[in-house]
Amino acid sequence: MNRVFDRSALRGIGTLAQTMHVSAGGDAPLDRDNATLVYIVAGAAKLIARAAIDREQVAAFNFADDIVMVPAQGAHAYLLQALVDCELLVFPYATLRDAVQVDPAVLARLLDNCDNALNRCREKALVLGRKTASERIACFLLSMAARIGVASGAAVLLDLPMSRRDIGDGIGLTIETVSRQFSLLREDHLIATQGRSKVLLLDLPALKQRAGYLKNRA
Amino acid sequence: MNRVFDRSALRGIGTLAQTMHVSAGGDAPLDRDNATLVYIVAGAAKLIARAAIDREQVAAFNFADDIVMVPAQGAHAYLLQALVDCELLVFPYATLRDAVQVDPAVLARLLDNCDNALNRCREKALVLGRKTASERIACFLLSMAARIGVASGAAVLLDLPMSRRDIGDGIGLTIETVSRQFSLLREDHLIATQGRSKVLLLDLPALKQRAGYLKNRA
DNA sequence: CGTACAATTGAGGTACTTCAACTTCCGTGG
DNA sequence: CCACGGAAGTTGAAGTACCTCAATTGTACG
Structure with a gap:
């Protein structure tokens, strides 16, 4: 595991951090006026962009060991909400950026992390802007499989920490x-569900087909 | 102007860069298998994510002095297309990231740049996922005003380098x-257009109203 | 075991798309 | 300078994918 904040990195910047425990459903009490960097020690969270109280977009789902860059409030408000009980390490972005200049390797890893987040966000933009409902669901399931999926023979088991509403807010449905x-995916035997949160992906190739990925892959 | 690649920074990394000229409408010939970082010396470009030949999402519009992080090809293909003639400085991302560790200040500015791109992408995700057509257009115009708008009394003049199709591909319409x-905005006297590319924003407050921004701003 | 909430299913409405025709713009050549 | 032609943009009519509203079923927790 290539953690951004390993023991040696934390030695230098640990004093800048604030530890937080947020219980499921709660908002991380972050500074609204400044960008914040949150390291998820344990748990799962969603970063939401809020246009109105009843209209919000999930900008990202994040899990243990993820680093989330939470923007300051601008035209819209950003909130980090815990999906399950979370343990967080919170840094003011500007302070951290300046402090880690003594350790360029950590800075480079922060950049990599930010680049990854940007890539995921762009994939999300493509999904939101140009995909149908069935493609969106397939993309969502495959993306979750890559992040929190557990191989189970040819299938992949997902234990989703988010509700159907969260999923919808994440893919614009x-x-x-x-x-x-x-229900359609169940009828076609591409997935099986168990309870509210467990999803078994039975046919990854068929799901990729439905996701509308490029045909001519390298 | 706080350029990422000022003279002193370029002295160290200039040898890594490749200069490119791309004429309007052309694709920047980038390495598809590795992430690339492009500094736009002059011109304007669009970064597109392609799901199919007839289905693409504009991930970002970029202008002179912008730095664009172009992902490697994954589930979808990414292309940087010139909207007008462009002069570009192209770096392999990984090489650059490692090379600039000798100059943490440049690395920090790269991180800031990436963070800005991420924030814009998240705003785009909100627009694509949760806004109506009229809100999307207003958001688009305001965002362009902030980047390439020229004050003209109380109004702002835009000379848009992209077509209606590009705009649609950018906001999912x-x-x-x-x-x-x-046409609706013209009827309501919020904008006036002149030719294909010039748009005069006549009433910024009203546009912000239509953009669906948060009411209770700080 | 019962309650409260999440998820599913159905019926009807609507915002945006699709398809098609027309108009405007603007570079090119007469 | 004006006329031409092709591309870009505009406008209209009809279709559809998704949303909204409403009722039912399922699930997890006390």
Whole structure:
């Protein structure tokens, strides 16, 4: 595991950090006026962009060992909400950026992390702007499989920490459309569900087909 | 101007760079298998994510002095296309990241740049996922005003280098819907257009209203 | 075991898309 | 300078994918 904040890195910047425990459903109490960097020690969270109280977009789902860059409030408000109980390490972005200049290797890893987040966000933009409901669900499931999936023979088991509403807010659909798409995938035997949160991906190739990925892959 | 690659920075990394000239409409011939960092010396470009030949999302519009991080090809292909004739400075991302560790200040500015791109991408995700057509157009115009707008009394003049199709591909609408929304804004005297590319924003407060920004701003 | 909430399913509405025709713009050549 | 032609943009009519509203079923927790 190539953690951004390994023991030696933390020795230098640990004093800048603030440890937080946020219980499931709660908002991380972050500074709204300054960008913040949050290291998720344990748990799972969603970063939401809020345009109105009843209209929000999940900008990213994040899990243990992820680093989340939470923007300051601008035209819209950003909140980091815990999906399950979380342990967080919180840094003011500007302070951290300046402090880690004594350790360029850590800075480079921060850059890599930011680049990864940017790439995921761009994939999300493509999904939101140009994909159908069934493609969106397939993309979502495959992306979750890559991050928190557990191989189970030819299948992949997902234990999703987020609700159907969260999923919908993440891929720009309503809770009902998400539910209908799950039902279609079940009918076609691409997935099986168990309870509210467990999803078994039965046919990854077929899911990739539905995701609308490029045909001519390297 | 706080350029990322000022004279002293370029002295150290200039040898890594490749200069390119791309004429309007052309693709920058980048390495598809590795992430690339492009500094736009002059011109304007669009970064597109392609799901199919007839289905692409503009991930970002970029202008002179911008740094664009172009992902390697994954599930989808990314292309940097020139909107007008461009002069570019191209770096392999990984090589550059390692090389600039001798100059943490440059690394920190790269991180800031990446953070800005991430923030813009997240705003885009919110627009694509949760905004109506009229809100999207307003958001687009305001975002362009902030980047390439020229104050003209109380109004702001835009000389858009991209077509209606590009705009649509950027905010997830069809060319026809974009056109209809422009017509509505004209009827309501929020904008005036002149030729294909010039847009005069006549009423910024009203545009912000239509953009669906948060009411209770600090 | 019962309650509260999450998820599913159905019926009807709507915002945007698709398809098609027309108009404007603007570079080119007469 | 003006006329031409092709591309870009605009406008209209019809279709559809997704949303909204409403009722039912399922799930997890006390």
